[in-house]
Amino acid sequence: MSRILAAVDAGTYYHHESLYGARFAGAFDAVIYAPHLPNADLSSIDILLITCRTDPAVLAPAAQNLQRFxxxxxxxxxxxxxxxxSWLPGVSWTDTPTNFWWWKEGGELGLIAASPHDRFFEYVPLNNAIWHHHGAFAPPPGAVSLIEARGLGSVLYLDQVSLAPGTLLITALDPFYHHGSHFMPATTRFISGFLPFLRDDPRFGRCHSPR
Amino acid sequence: MSPEGLTHCVFLKAIKGAGGDLPAVIDRYPSAREIDHYTLHECDLSSVRAILLPAHLDQRYFGEIAGVIADFIQRGGRIVFNGHVAWPMLPELQKFVPLPSNSLQNLMVTRLSSHMVFEGVTDADLTFRRGVAGFYARGHNPPPPGALLINGVGPERLPCDWVLTKPSGGEILCHAGNDLWMYIDDQTTAGRIVPQLIAWAGRP
Structure with a gap:
């Protein structure tokens, strides 16, 4: 049974390019306009992707609907x-200064595969996840961190505990913003692996969750 | 508010509180204020001279309120648009055309006409940030007939910045890239953009 993958469109140019543009046209079964989220019927959706840089102020009124989903x-x-x-329980975030220039200063970003044998990395090699991030998360007990910023926290984690039986996949990475801005090819490669990962991995989607 | 108590420049509040917030232009300029993104259509614009739109604009919303904006321009108001045109909005804004490739040659910025906002700003300081090209523009929003072409990108000088002056006196300044106010603390000649932009947008 194939999964229904939907994405949120906040009306920005980069969401337009990422969700309707030639590169990923057809990758999503449905697109929901962000201001419509509070009253949107999410019952037929298996995986809902909140696209990078959707304003938290627009998402907060939809918190109840999203958590119910x-x-x-x-x-x-x-x-x-x-x-x-600001709209999910149990999410702990710390802002950090963004280092846009690590690759020019001869350093490294310090991202590491926290669960290197996870299937995620078969779809998205770590190199395709490295550009920058604006902060890091402290995953709750029981969550699985996939990518960490050394010394800061997780930048991608999987949480099947906080809102069980559903699943949260939380990341500080913003590939749809940069892909949609025609900026940084690694972000396009990230999405190219990430969307099939969401469709294939047995941990995702309603069809594999207790109802 | 300005000394005479009037708001001349209205900035639409871009995404906040999600990491990577920019310094607020409105903290530096008393004639500027910020309003919530989705209140623009009900805002009293009678004393406002310019509406400055972030690249993070909800273009679907902005397209829905295009009538309000067209009336504002018809009364002599100015619009500063940043970003790539994706959704139907004003008839003067045509869909963004990306560069065929992001080679260095294609990313070079060239001044095409002098303009108050870019006075004293060198092509090199727009083309490069810390020696890296490509931050300024990755393509262009095709200008309407009669627009003054300000900056071009690549060997074909594709107009990434242009300004259209309407018969009403209203103006649309269009920049096909990140918010021009990202240069607020820039230490190069690009640091001239923000004060000159506020002066241009807020002039009588």
Whole structure:
């Protein structure tokens, strides 16, 4: 049974390019306009992706609907700069100064695979996840951190505990913003692996969750 | 508010509280204020001279209230648009055309006409940030007939910045890139953009 993957469109140019543009056209079964989220019927959706940089102020009024979706067995993916700490329970976030220039200063970003044998990395090699991030999360007990910023916290984690039986996938990475801005090819490669990962991995989607 | 108590420049509040917030232009300029994104259509614009739109604009919303904006321009108001045109909004804004490739040659910025906002700003300081090209523009929003072409990108000088002056006196300044106010603390000649932009947008 194939999963219904939906994405949120906040009306920005980069969401337009990422969700309707030629590169990923057809990758999403449905698109929901962000201001419509509080009253949107999410019951037929298996995986809902909150696209990078959707304003937390627009998402906060939809908090109840989104949490109900996950508690009903859905998978919610909160991409970078969507402020999930302000509309999901148990999300702990710390802002950090963004180092846009590590690659020019001869250093490294300090991202490491926290669960290197996870299937995620078969779809998204770590190199395709490295550009920058604006902060890090402290995952709750029982969550699985996939990518960490050394010494700061997680930048991508999987939480099947907080709103069980549903799943939260929370990341500080913002590939849809940069892909949609025609900026940084690694972000396009990230999405190219990430969307099939969401469709294939047995941990996601309602069809594999207790109802 | 300005000394005479009037707001001249209204900034639409961009995404906040999600990490990576920029310094607020409104803290530096008394004639500028910020309003919530989705209140623009009900805002009293009678004393406002310019509406400055962030690249994070909800273009679907902005397209829905295009009538309000067209009336504002018809009364002599100015619009500063940043970003890539994706959704139907004003008839003067045509869909963004990306560069065919992001080669260095394609990313070079060239001044095409002098303009108050870019006075004293060098092409090199727009093309490069810390020696890296590509932050300024990755393509262009095709200008309407009669627009003054300000900056071009690539060997074909594709107009990434242009300004259209309407018969009413209203103006649309269009920049096909990140918010021009990201240069607020820039230490190069690009640091001239923000004060000159506020002066241009807020002039009588």
């Amino acid at each position: 996950v508690a009903g067995g859905g998978t919610l993916v909160a991409m970078g700069s969507t402020g999930p700490h």
